[in-house]
Structure formats: structure tokens, C-alpha cells
Amino acid sequence: MSIFGLIEYADASPEVRAVYDDIMATRKTDWINNFWKAIAHDPAMLKRTWQDIKQIMAPGALDPLTKEMVYLAVSVSNQCGYCIASHTAGARGKGMTDAMFQELMAVVGMANETNRVVAGYQVEIDERFKTP
Amino acid sequence: MSIFGLIEYADASPEVRAVYDDIMATRKTDWINNFWKAIAHDPAMLKRTWQDIKQIMAPGALDPLTKEMVYLAVSVSNQCGYCIASHTAGARGKGMTDAMFQELMAVVGMANETNRVVAGYQVEIDERFKTP
Amino acid sequence: MSIFGLIEYADASPEVRAVYDDIMATRKTDWINNFWKAIAHDPAMLKRTWQDIKQIMAPGALDPLTKEMVYLAVSVSNQCGYCIASHTAGARGKGMTDAMFQELMAVVGMANETNRVVAGYQVEIDERFKTP
Amino acid sequence: MSIFGLIEYADASPEVRAVYDDIMATRKTDWINNFWKAIAHDPAMLKRTWQDIKQIMAPGALDPLTKEMVYLAVSVSNQCGYCIASHTAGARGKGMTDAMFQELMAVVGMANETNRVVAGYQVEIDERFKTP
Amino acid sequence: MSIFGLIEYADASPEVRAVYDDIMATRKTDWINNFWKAIAHDPAMLKRTWQDIKQIMAPGALDPLTKEMVYLAVSVSNQCGYCIASHTAGARGKGMTDAMFQELMAVVGMANETNRVVAGYQVEIDERFKTP
Amino acid sequence: MSIFGLIEYADASPEVRAVYDDIMATRKTDWINNFWKAIAHDPAMLKRTWQDIKQIMAPGALDPLTKEMVYLAVSVSNQCGYCIASHTAGARGKGMTDAMFQELMAVVGMANETNRVVAGYQVEIDERFKTP
Numbered sequence: 001m002s003i004f005g006l007i008e009y010a011d012a013s014p015e016v017r018a019v020y021d022d023i024m025a026t027r028k029t030d031w032i033n034n035f036w037k038a039i040a041h042d043p044a045m046l047k048r049t050w051q052d053i054k055q056i057m058a059p060g061a062l063d064p065l066t067k068e069m070v071y072l073a074v075s076v077s078n079q080c081g082y083c084i085a086s087h088t089a090g091a092r093g094k095g096m097t098d099a100m101f102q103e104l105m106a107v108v109g110m111a112n113e114t115n116r117v118v119a120g121y122q123v124e125i126d127e128r129f130k131t132p
Numbered sequence: 133m134s135i136f137g138l139i140e141y142a143d144a145s146p147e148v149r150a151v152y153d154d155i156m157a158t159r160k161t162d163w164i165n166n167f168w169k170a171i172a173h174d175p176a177m178l179k180r181t182w183q184d185i186k187q188i189m190a191p192g193a194l195d196p197l198t199k200e201m202v203y204l205a206v207s208v209s210n211q212c213g214y215c216i217a218s219h220t221a222g223a224r225g226k227g228m229t230d231a232m233f234q235e236l237m238a239v240v241g242m243a244n245e246t247n248r249v250v251a252g253y254q255v256e257i258d259e260r261f262k263t264p
Numbered sequence: 265m266s267i268f269g270l271i272e273y274a275d276a277s278p279e280v281r282a283v284y285d286d287i288m289a290t291r292k293t294d295w296i297n298n299f300w301k302a303i304a305h306d307p308a309m310l311k312r313t314w315q316d317i318k319q320i321m322a323p324g325a326l327d328p329l330t331k332e333m334v335y336l337a338v339s340v341s342n343q344c345g346y347c348i349a350s351h352t353a354g355a356r357g358k359g360m361t362d363a364m365f366q367e368l369m370a371v372v373g374m375a376n377e378t379n380r381v382v383a384g385y386q387v388e389i390d391e392r393f394k395t396p
Numbered sequence: 397m398s399i400f401g402l403i404e405y406a407d408a409s410p411e412v413r414a415v416y417d418d419i420m421a422t423r424k425t426d427w428i429n430n431f432w433k434a435i436a437h438d439p440a441m442l443k444r445t446w447q448d449i450k451q452i453m454a455p456g457a458l459d460p461l462t463k464e465m466v467y468l469a470v471s472v473s474n475q476c477g478y479c480i481a482s483h484t485a486g487a488r489g490k491g492m493t494d495a496m497f498q499e500l501m502a503v504v505g506m507a508n509e510t511n512r513v514v515a516g517y518q519v520e521i522d523e524r525f526k527t528p
Numbered sequence: 529m530s531i532f533g534l535i536e537y538a539d540a541s542p543e544v545r546a547v548y549d550d551i552m553a554t555r556k557t558d559w560i561n562n563f564w565k566a567i568a569h570d571p572a573m574l575k576r577t578w579q580d581i582k583q584i585m586a587p588g589a590l591d592p593l594t595k596e597m598v599y600l601a602v603s604v605s606n607q608c609g610y611c612i613a614s615h616t617a618g619a620r621g622k623g624m625t626d627a628m629f630q631e632l633m634a635v636v637g638m639a640n641e642t643n644r645v646v647a648g649y650q651v652e653i654d655e656r657f658k659t660p
Numbered sequence: 661m662s663i664f665g666l667i668e669y670a671d672a673s674p675e676v677r678a679v680y681d682d683i684m685a686t687r688k689t690d691w692i693n694n695f696w697k698a699i700a701h702d703p704a705m706l707k708r709t710w711q712d713i714k715q716i717m718a719p720g721a722l723d724p725l726t727k728e729m730v731y732l733a734v735s736v737s738n739q740c741g742y743c744i745a746s747h748t749a750g751a752r753g754k755g756m757t758d759a760m761f762q763e764l765m766a767v768v769g770m771a772n773e774t775n776r777v778v779a780g781y782q783v784e785i786d787e788r789f790k791t792p
Contacts, residue, residue, distance in 0.1 A: 134659060135659050137659075137660065176583070180580060180583065184576060184580065187572065187576065263530060263531050263533075264533060
């Protein structure tokens with residue numbers, strides 16, 4: 001159950017509870033997943049990571065569902081089991097249908113394939129793709 | 133310029149030209165980028181890869197821009213220079229603004245960060261995230 | 265329990281026992297972890313890997329704890345579950361405190377984040393960072 | 397020179413200049429490297445990334461040189477060219493000698509080797525390495 | 529048991545059964561492994577992936593055992609647990625002996641080691657290794 | 661030209677020359693590629709790495725060409741530019757034809773694709789694939 005164990009709300013310091021409260025309020029849930037309880041042993045990291053995620057995953061030029069699916073795509077590409085499970089749940093909660101998940105996996109698979117083919121064939125960047 | 137050199141349209145076999153024609157027709161362009169010219173030395177691979185990409189990147193449950201950004205996100209995560217350059221161009225051609233690119237990079241960076249933190253802390257999957 | 269099973273000391277050939285003995289003597293322990301028992305089916309690999317690790321992890325310009333933490337950092341970055349578990353134990357045995365582990369994870373996470381941001385933004389190497 | 401070009405100090409907004417100033421003051425230098433100039437097009441990201449790095453790389457339970465070498469080790473493991481060049485310079489600036497660099501590379505190489513051998517042999521985690 | 533559960537033959541649509549039948553006929557077996565049952569929820573992906581694998585893994589300039597061992601080597605390098613287990617079985621079924629597996633792992637480990645050493649030392653490509 | 665520059669034969673110590681001589685004799689060539697000249701600044705690493713590669717890449721249960729192609733496949737999967745260039749040359753020198761290279765790339769691409777699809781669908785290992 002994680003290297004230092006999990007810090008439950010009841011056992012958390014006020015500093016940690018404040019982050020837990022903000023997570024639950026922002027996500028409109030009464031539940032904290034293991035990731036946060038695991039890193040809560042390092043309150044500075046807990047706070048910094050949550051603030052970053054809160055800022056980055058907020059609606060902006062990209063909508064929250066797109067962001068969540070990108071997060072999932074990267075986690076799948078990196079083969080992080082926990083991240084795949086949690087962000088699949090997160091994306092579904094934001095509206096990802098089964099069909100969307102399936103297309104997402106197809107794109108992730110294809111990208112991983114061609115990324116290596118490009119490397120193996122040593123393909124040079126086209127002039128018009130180069131940055132100025 | 134790639135391991136076997138690049139096969140230009142003028143020098144291509146009818147089999148290869150048929151794929152080039154379909155790429156240009158599908159993408160509504162008169163231009164073929166280096167990736168296809170590099171793998172055209174293996175016509176079976178050229179044809180198979182194009183057919184897969186054509187099928188996978190077509191509009192469906194996810195729109196083409198979202199798919200292109202996911203492709204870019206994976207390529208960035210894998211640090212494939214050619215793929216980053218070509219899919220940045222591709223995503224821009226489909227409507228990705230600078231603000232969308234910037235948010236995309238923020239999500240990709242964050243996902244790569246937490247993927248490793250999860251691994252290092254050995255966080256176990258929450259019961260409610262598990263598949264049945 | 266590993267692809268060929270684990271070779272216990274009692275069942276080991278003299279060649280394998282010699283390596284086991286050296287591991288235990290070098291590490292001042294009476295115990296062999298699964299990694300060595302798993303690869304002992306290939307005595308040449310067992311011997312070569314142990315000799316390399318013994319040489320590389322010995323005190324030198326870097327102290328053994330720093331080396332062990334670097335080993336852990338790479339294993340976390342690669343998301344190798346076994347390696348994370350064994351090198352976390354190894355680093356703790358050499359003096360890594362909880363606070364050191366937490367800071368280590370923060371650095372590993374940050375490096376993985378910026379590695380991708382650099383790739384996505386296609387940042388060119390500064391002149392003064394280039395090798396001669 | 398990066399996807400949006402580089403924002404030089406003279407052309408920067410007050411918001412961006414404030415970050416540049418803090419980078420130079422913290423690092424006791426009069427120079428900003430390309431990474432910051434590239435992401436400065438997204439001031440929120442510039443500010444967030446710098447604050448995170450400033451907090452994470454500060455002296456703590458681990459000294460700044462150790463942190464910088466861990467950053468380099470991860471960047472090498474991920475094969476990020478820019479990051480390797482910049483963090484090699486950074487580590488040298490903090491006191492990494494040639495001998496330290498060489499030992500660092502040996503550890504990184506070894507870790508990457510055994511990470512895969514462990515995976516291939518499907519080695520199970522020893523009971524005593526498991527988290528409670 | 530996979531995100532959507534596994535589709536057994538008895539419950540499969542005619543479209544899915546046709547692929548299952550071809551897999552069993554091609555592999556001369558009466559058994560379908562979980563990978564296919566998991567992606568069968570997306571019949572287009574099932575069909576496309578099987579057709580690609582059937583074409584790519586067929587005897588050609590490389591024999592099927594060599595291809596299977598390369599598949600395993602990549603899966604080990606990527607640390608994909610399922611893929612390692614299934615392709616180890618696949619390679620053994622095609623004739624991979626224990627000694628061949630052991631040498632394969634040694635090569636995979638070595639390649640992963642030197643890939644990083646090359647990156648860390650920033651070794652430039654020799655003129656005679658460059659593509660024309 | 662690498663972080664410490666390259667050590668040419670004429671400038672090498674007797675210890676380094678002995679390794680260079682063995683590389684040239686083993687490979688039946690009068691030429692040393694940059695990798696060795698780059699790491700020769702650390703004679704212990706030069707010697708250890710060469711001895712490992714000499715042992716691992718020697719004919720055994722797998723022939724040298726197969727080993728070289730596996731090395732290339734892993735290097736492509738890791739996207740190591742130098743390694744891809746040098747091991748493509750190495751494999752060609754041992755008899756890899758264009759057709760063999762093309763099939764190799766197809767397998768590497770496919771493996772990278774399905775490795776991620778497996779992760780995303782969270783496919784469990786079949787009972788009969790499990791190690792005892």
C-alpha cells in the first residue's frame with residue numbers, strides 16, 4: 001500500500017487536510033484516491049503537485065475531457081498501471097465513452113509504432129516542418 | 133536523407149504512386165512528406181501503414197484534431213524529433229492554436245512527472261479503479 | 265517466481281555458489297535476493313553482471329549511497345517494479361532517509377516533466393552547452 | 397530555435413522579466429538558457445515550472461550537486477539531448493568532476509541493463525522488499 | 529480481466545468469430561489468448577491488428593522464430609509484462625531454447641546499457657555510419 | 661564530438677591501445693568507431709564494456725547476425741540515433757539485407773504498438789503464460 005503507507009483524512013495534519021479538502025471541492029467528490037494519500041508524507045510535494053494539476057487540468061483552450069484523455073494516452077504510452085487505471089476512471093467521469101476509449105488506444109498504438117519506424121529509417125525532418 | 137533515400141513521385145512504381153495519390157487526395161494536398169517516401173522502399177509496409185493511419189485518424193468518436201493532438205502528445209512523450217515536427221504541423225493544419233499547443237505540452241509534462249512519482253512511491257491501485 | 269524458477273544456494277553449482285558467496289561477503293549479508301537466483305541459470309551472465317555491479321557500485325568519486333540513489337532514480341524513471349523495490353531497500357540500507365527519498369522522487373518527476381517539455385517545444389542546445 | 401522562437405529579456409513582458417530576474421538571481425548568473433526563453437510564450441508555464449524547479453532543486457536532505465546529477469541521470473536515461481547538455485553543464489558548475497561524470501554514466505548504463513533483465517526473467521519481488 | 533472484460537468465442541459476433549477462426553487456423557491451435565479477447569470489443573481494431581500481425585510475422589526474409597524473438601526483445605525493453613509472458617511462450621513454441629532466451633536477454637540488457645552511455649557521452653555519428 | 665573529445669589510437673595509453681587492438685582483431689577491421697574513442701577517457705569502463713560486448717555478441721545459441729539485429733531493434737525502440745546508425749552498419753556487415761531490415765522494422769513497430777494497446781486495455785496474463 002505504497003512505501004510509507006497511506007495517510008487517511010482522519011490522520012492528516014491541517015496542512016494536508018487543506019489540500020484534501022481542495023481536491024474534493026474541486027472534483028466535487030467526497031473521496032481521495034491513493035496517489036494523494038501516498039505522497040502526503042511530503043506535504044510540500046502534495047501541495048505543489050495538486051496546485052500544478054489543478055492549474056493544468058482546468059478548462060482552457062482545451063476542455064477537461066481532452067486533457068484527461070491526453071493524460072491517459074501518455075500514461076498508456078509509459079505503461080504506468082496505476083495511472084492508466086486512475087485516468088481511465090477520470091476520463092470516463094468526464095464523459096469518455098467506450099468508443100472514444102477505443103479510438104484513443106488505436107491512436108496511441110499507431111503513434112508508438114510510427115515513432116519507431118521513423119527512428120529506424122532515420123527519416124530527416126522535411127524543410128517545411130522545421131521551426132524558423 | 134533516410135537509410136534507403138527517398139522515393140519521389142516521379143520515380144515511384146504504380147503501386148507506390150497509388151498510395152501517394154490516396155494520401156494526397158485524403159489530405160487534400162499536393163505534397164508527400166519524407167516519412168512515406170522513406171518507407172516506400174517496402175511497398176507492403178507503405179500500404180499497410182497508410183491504410184491503418186487513414187482508418188485510425190478518420191473522424192469517429194473523436195474528432196481529427198483531438199486525434200492529431202494525442203498523436204503529438206505520444207510523440208513528445210517518446211521524444212521522436214521527426215514525429216514531433218510533423219504532427220505539430222499536422223495538428224496546426226487541423227486547427228490547433230498556440231494556446232492549445234501550450235496546454236497540451238503542460239499536460240504531457242505533468243503526466244510524465246506523476247507517472248514516475250506513482251512508480252517510485254509504489255502506489256497501489258484503488259479498489260474502485262480496478263477492472264471487474 | 266521467474267521464468268526458470270530460482271536457484272537456491274543449496275542447489276547451486278560450485279560456480280554459482282562462488283558468486284553467491286562473493287555477493288554475500290561484499291554486501292555483508294547472509295542473503296541473496298531473487299534477481300541473482302533468477303539469472304543463475306546462465307552462470308556466465310550471473311558472473312558478468314555481478315562483477316560489473318561490484319565494480320561500478322564500489323566507492324569511488326561518488327559514494328555508494330549516491331550511486332544507489334541514482335540506480336533507484338533510473339529504475340523509477342523506467343518504471344521497473346522489482347528494481348524500485350530492491351534499490352529502495354538498498355538505498356535505505358546505505359543511509360537514505362525518508363526525506364532523501366522524497367526529494368529524490370521530486371527530482372525524478374521534475375526531470376521527466378521537463379525532458380518532454382523540451383522535446384515538445386523543440387528547444388535547441390545553447391551554444392555554451394555544446395561539446396567542443 | 398524552438399517552436400515559437402525565443403523570447404529575449406529585452407522583448408519580454410514585465411511578468412516574464414520577473415521570472416528571468418529570479419532565475420538569474422537564484423543562479424547567480426547574468427544569463428538565461430534557451431529552455432526558459434522557449435516556454436516564456438506561456439507565462440503561466442514559465443512561472444510554474446521555475447517555481448517548481450527552484451523549490452525542488454534547493455538544498456535540503458540532498459545537496460544541490462546530487463540533485464543535479466540525478467536530473468542528469470534521468471535525462472540520459474530518457475535520451476533527451478538538450479537536457480543532457482544543459483544538466484551536464486549545470487552539474488559541472490556545481491562541482492561534478494570528470495571522474496564523477498564517468499561513474500554516473502556507468503551506474504545509469506548498468507541500471508538500464510538490469511531493469512530489462514529483471515523484466516525479461518520475470519523476477520518476482522522478494523518478500524522482504526515489499527511495502528507493508 | 530481487461531477493461532471491458534473478455535469476449536469468449538461462444539459470445540462473439542460472426543465478425544469477431546471470423547478473426548478468431550483465422551487466428552486459430554494460422555497458429556494451428558484451438559485457443560485464443562486474452563489480448564484478442566480484450567480488443568474484440570472494437571472489431572475494427574481486432575481485424576486490423578490481426579491482419580497486420582499475420583502479415584508481419586509470416587515467414588519472409590526473416591524466419592518466424594527470429595521475428596518472435598525480436599518481438600520479445602522489444603517487449604522486454606519496454607517492460608510490458610503481458611507481452612513478455614505471451615511472446616516468451618510464442619518464441620518457445622517456435623523453437624527458442626533456454627540458451628537462446630538467455631543470450632537474447634544478455635543482448636537486450638547490453639543494448640539498453642550502451643544506448644544510454646552513448647547519449648550521456650554525446651557521441652557523434654561516425655562519417656561512415658551516416659546515410660547518404 | 662563527445663563530451664571529453666575522442667581519444668585516437670596515436671594518443672592512447674597502452675591500456676587503451678590494448679582494448680583498441682582487441683576490438684580491431686576481433687572485428688577484423690583497422691578502424692575504431694567513435695563510441696569507443698569517447699568512453700576511452702574512462703579506461704575501466706572501456707575495458708569492461710568491450711569485454712561484455714565481446715562475450716555477449718560472440719556466436720552461441722544465437723548467431724552473430726541475429727544478435728546484431730536484436731541490438732538494432734532495441735536501439736530503434738529506444739530511439740538512440742548513434743546506436744541505430746552504428747548497429748545498422750554492423751548488421752549489414754554481418755549479412756542483413758534490405759529486405760531483412762524492412763521486416764525487422766515492421767516487427768519493431770508492431771511490438772511497440774501492441775505493447776501499449778495491452779497496457780491500455782489492462783489485459784491480464786493468461787494462466788498458461790504464467791511462470792510456475
